[in-house]
Amino acid sequence: MDGRIVVAGASLAGLNAAETLRREGFTGELVVVDADPATPYDKPPLSKQVLAGTWEPEKIVLPAARPDAGLDLTWRLGQRAVGLDVAGRRLRLEGGDELAFDGLVIASGAAPRHLPGTDGIGGVHVLRTLADSLAIRGAVDAGASDVVVIGAGFIGAEAAATCRERGCTVTILEAAPVPFERSLGPRIGPLVADLHRDHGVDVRLGVRIDGLDSDPGRDGNPVTGVRLEGGEVVAADLVIVGIGVAPGVGWLEGAAGITLDNGVVTDATLLAAPGIVAAGDVARWPSARYGELLRIEHWENAIQMGEHAGRTLAAHLAGDADAALPYDPVPWFWSDMYDRKIQLAGRSGPDHDVEVVIGATEERRFVALYGRAGRVEGVLGWNRPRHVMQLRSLVDTPTPWSDGIEQARALA
Amino acid sequence: MRVVVDFDLCESNAVCMGIVPEVFEVRDDDFLYILQENPPEELRSKIEEAVRRCPKQAIAIED
Numbered sequence: 001m002d003g004r005i006v007v008a009g010a011s012l013a014g015l016n017a018a019e020t021l022r023r024e025g026f027t028g029e030l031v032v033v034d035a036d037p038a039t040p041y042d043k044p045p046l047s048k049q050v051l052a053g054t055w056e057p058e059k060i061v062l063p064a065a066r067p068d069a070g071l072d073l074t075w076r077l078g079q080r081a082v083g084l085d086v087a088g089r090r091l092r093l094e095g096g097d098e099l100a101f102d103g104l105v106i107a108s109g110a111a112p113r114h115l116p117g118t119d120g121i122g123g124v125h126v127l128r129t130l131a132d133s134l135a136i137r138g139a140v141d142a143g144a145s146d147v148v149v150i151g152a153g154f155i156g157a158e159a160a161a162t163c164r165e166r167g168c169t170v171t172i173l174e175a176a177p178v179p180f181e182r183s184l185g186p187r188i189g190p191l192v193a194d195l196h197r198d199h200g201v202d203v204r205l206g207v208r209i210d211g212l213d214s215d216p217g218r219d220g221n222p223v224t225g226v227r228l229e230g231g232e233v234v235a236a237d238l239v240i241v242g243i244g245v246a247p248g249v250g251w252l253e254g255a256a257g258i259t260l261d262n263g264v265v266t267d268a269t270l271l272a273a274p275g276i277v278a279a280g281d282v283a284r285w286p287s288a289r290y291g292e293l294l295r296i297e298h299w300e301n302a303i304q305m306g307e308h309a310g311r312t313l314a315a316h317l318a319g320d321a322d323a324a325l326p327y328d329p330v331p332w333f334w335s336d337m338y339d340r341k342i343q344l345a346g347r348s349g350p351d352h353d354v355e356v357v358i359g360a361t362e363e364r365r366f367v368a369l370y371g372r373a374g375r376v377e378g379v380l381g382w383n384r385p386r387h388v389m390q391l392r393s394l395v396d397t398p399t400p401w402s403d404g405i406e407q408a409r410a411l412a
Numbered sequence: 413m414r415v416v417v418d419f420d421l422c423e424s425n426a427v428c429m430g431i432v433p434e435v436f437e438v439r440d441d442d443f444l445y446i447l448q449e450n451p452p453e454e455l456r457s458k459i460e461e462a463v464r465r466c467p468k469q470a471i472a473i474e475d
Contacts, residue, residue, distance in 0.1 A: 042469070299467060300465060304465075307464075334425055336423070341424075343425070386426055386429070386439060
């Protein structure tokens with residue numbers, strides 16, 4: 001296989017696609033484009049070790065970007081893709097350059113949502129890139145000590161934990177009355193808030209934000225507080241906004257031949273258009289397992305989906321489209337806060353039945369099953385990695401709810 | 413082939429155990445144990461997958 005493949009996004013998904021294309025025998029030019037000028041890096045440590053100051057950026061360079069990777073990639077870092085001509089097989093870059101391609105991997109990730117009206121206020125940050133993480137770390141290094149995290153999501157909660165461990169006063173503000181309800185349901189979700197409270201974090205639920213107060217005359221972090229509806233002001237010299245992300249599809253708007261609907265919609269094999277695949281946070285594909293379109297923002301999915309997209313593209317370039325297989329993994333993610341490791345295989349949500357099958361929630365070391373329609377759909381562990389991995393099979397293979405509970409209890 | 417784990421990095425996510433239970437085992441103490449330091453060649457592709465999917469990039473293969 002020869003020619004040129006462009007990978008739009010030096011992300012975990014994009015680089016795993018590139019690596020896979022080489023493994024599958026692609027010998028042509030592989031060009032990786034990304035607006036981020038930094039050497040491609042792994043993102044989970046950005047809210048943990050990098051933010052904590054215990055790891056330097058060199059330590060999180062992705063394997064494919066290391067000098068000894070031997071993948072012969074052509075880097076176009078710090079260059080933003082701004083347009084795509086599907087029929088003409090060209091990608092447009094900011095500044096006017098165009099890259100013709102034989103194959104394209106769309107792996108442009110997602111971008112954090114900003115709080116309206118807060119752009120340009122010093123001391124207000126999102127957390128997505130290495131630059132974001134270093135900016136927050138730098139603010140704490142420089143003495144910021146009143147941290148307010150807006151939004152109780154996993155990234156914000158991890159950042160809150162890290163800032164707390166660095167000695168900051170931390171407040172989490174969440175609009176929903178029940179924390180983590182959408183991701184973990186009304187029974188388990190509140191345990192995450194309790195974990196933070198145990199460590200001295202002020203977690204406020206059901207609050208609405210009116211705006212930010214700032215003192216433009218103050219150097220570094222002009223933000224002085226977060227104003228709540230009702231008039232109360234929570235003092236802050238560092239605000240971290242963690243209210244979710246949106247798929248990075250701005251550059252694809254109007255690209256005829258690409259379907260955009262909460263991400264780039266692909267077929268079951270991750271093909272978005274002839275010779276174009278998509279993977280990672282930006283991609284939405286029809287999952288046979290769940291009978292719906294899924295877009296997953298997890299680390300492991302980025303790896304597996306990138307690899308799968310690479311195989312699909314290799315099959316098409318080799319003229320063997322039938323070799324492209326459907327993508328249908330069981331989602332898995334983890335989150336580390338303080339000394340707890342939360343892991344979930346499968347799916348969980350507010351409408352699932354929940355059964356604690358190993359340990360007890362009071363110990364903060366347990367396994368819970370999530371079920372829906374009489375079947376096991378998710379396995380959640382708090383400091384129970386062995387059992388989560390052993391019980392992942394209950395989700396892999398459809399298992400009746402009562403059988404799943406019985407099998408899980410037998411492991412205890 | 414020799415499997416090496418950097419135990420300073422390992423956080424016992426147990427992903428490797430899910431992929432190659434013949435080689436990796438996380439026990440009830442939450443620590444990872446290597447069951448075979450010199451596994452047979454036929455496990456290579458699965459071990460390579462475990463290397464790629466380790467959340468801490470803590471596993472390496474030394475030939």
